[in-house]
Amino acid sequence: MRRKGWIQFATLCWSIFVAGWNDGTVGPLLPRLQSVYGVSYAVVSLIFIVNCLGFLTGASTYMYLTERFRFGVMLIFASCVGIVGFALQSSAPPFPAFVVAFYFSGFGMSFLDAGSNAFVASLSENTSNKMGVMHALYGVGAMCAPLVSTQFARLHRWSFVYFAHIGLTLLNAILEFLAFRLKSQEDCLQEIGQPPPEKTKESEAGMNKYKQVFRQRAVHLMAFFIFTYVGVEVTIGGWIVTYVINERHGGPNSGYISSGFFGGLTIGRVALLWLNKKVGEWRVIFIYVLICIGLELVVWLVPNLLSGAICISFVGFFLGPIFPIVMNHAGNVLPPALISGGIGWIASFGSAGAAVFPFITGAIASSTSIANLQPLLIAMMGMLLLLWAVVPRTRQALD
Numbered sequence: 001m002r003r004k005g006w007i008q009f010a011t012l013c014w015s016i017f018v019a020g021w022n023d024g025t026v027g028p029l030l031p032r033l034q035s036v037y038g039v040s041y042a043v044v045s046l047i048f049i050v051n052c053l054g055f056l057t058g059a060s061t062y063m064y065l066t067e068r069f070r071f072g073v074m075l076i077f078a079s080c081v082g083i084v085g086f087a088l089q090s091s092a093p094p095f096p097a098f099v100v101a102f103y104f105s106g107f108g109m110s111f112l113d114a115g116s117n118a119f120v121a122s123l124s125e126n127t128s129n130k131m132g133v134m135h136a137l138y139g140v141g142a143m144c145a146p147l148v149s150t151q152f153a154r155l156h157r158w159s160f161v162y163f164a165h166i167g168l169t170l171l172n173a174i175l176e177f178l179a180f181r182l183k184s185q186e187d188c189l190q191e192i193g194q195p196p197p198e199k200t201k202e203s204e205a206g207m208n209k210y211k212q213v214f215r216q217r218a219v220h221l222m223a224f225f226i227f228t229y230v231g232v233e234v235t236i237g238g239w240i241v242t243y244v245i246n247e248r249h250g251g252p253n254s255g256y257i258s259s260g261f262f263g264g265l266t267i268g269r270v271a272l273l274w275l276n277k278k279v280g281e282w283r284v285i286f287i288y289v290l291i292c293i294g295l296e297l298v299v300w301l302v303p304n305l306l307s308g309a310i311c312i313s314f315v316g317f318f319l320g321p322i323f324p325i326v327m328n329h330a331g332n333v334l335p336p337a338l339i340s341g342g343i344g345w346i347a348s349f350g351s352a353g354a355a356v357f358p359f360i361t362g363a364i365a366s367s368t369s370i371a372n373l374q375p376l377l378i379a380m381m382g383m384l385l386l387l388w389a390v391v392p393r394t395r396q397a398l399d
Helices: 002-037 046-069 071-090 095-121 127-152 158-180 185-191 209-214 217-247 252-271 273-279 281-301 305-319 322-333 336-351 353-367 370-389
Strands: none
Touching (some): 002 071, 002 127, 002 217, 002 252, 046 071, 046 095, 046 209, 046 353, 071 095, 095 127, 095 185, 095 322, 095 336, 127 158, 127 217, 127 322, 209 217, 209 336, 217 305, 217 322, 252 273, 252 305, 281 305, 281 322, 322 336, 353 370
């Protein structure tokens, strides 16, 4: 049973690695996309909006589809949908078709993200450490992807970077089949010796799980918190390269700054586990966000490329632990029977922030300049402080 549990966990870590790889690819490609397709900041940002629609579709259907067709089946299906999107992108089609491809990749990645988080949060042993390690793998994927996409951005066949996505996602589908065998989440948990959670009184009375989850105030607050957090994370990873090139006169290697950010994110998710436990996971988020605001002020107000690059890496370091902390907190404050559905919604809806805020950034940059990136990020981080202050700290009963 223990060996089976580690196989399942390792597979989910790979799924999150693939999601990180996908998120980390776009940033270094944005200047090349503008050049190839001859589009403005606002128009190229449409890829984020369509990606958002894919995420929202995944978010709204996750609970229904995983219950209707089983957890293991939907993970493989999501990987296949993602492959369809990557195949379209790899062919460098006309811009409208390239944009539409982000809908498929967004849907696929939202399911992988939601399913992985929901499963790990449902585990009864070492949940906090496993969540931190799994999300560190997200950072590894997001750190490695810019190293690759920066090189492809210089080539005539820039779109071939998406063949790497196809290979990674295809391997992911194979691993998911071997680890979960098309079974439901409850069956997979029972295989590793963990009984399914007791049903709520509302479930026994026949209440729909959607209704139960959406009656939880904590679900909505954490969903909007993660929505904003992921928006900050992907906006930095996606637009910092363009900002450095235009505002700090960075060269063609500026794409590596995005890798530095995601590298910091990776290290922070593991290195700060001890501090999270010592200070308390609820309190430590305020500390991390305040430090990130200070670092962003340095990036904004000090016109130096090297100091900015170093600060961006440290922003990643202190932002990194926040996502897994929120997933752990959700597992602590939601009724056990609703953890899977609740975290699935929080993770997949929250991930739509990866599209909305980068689009807003592009629209603002198109009408003014990319120099407004830093004040926008600081405002978004301030919003994180306000949202986290009203998130419940203890388990809430159903109304």
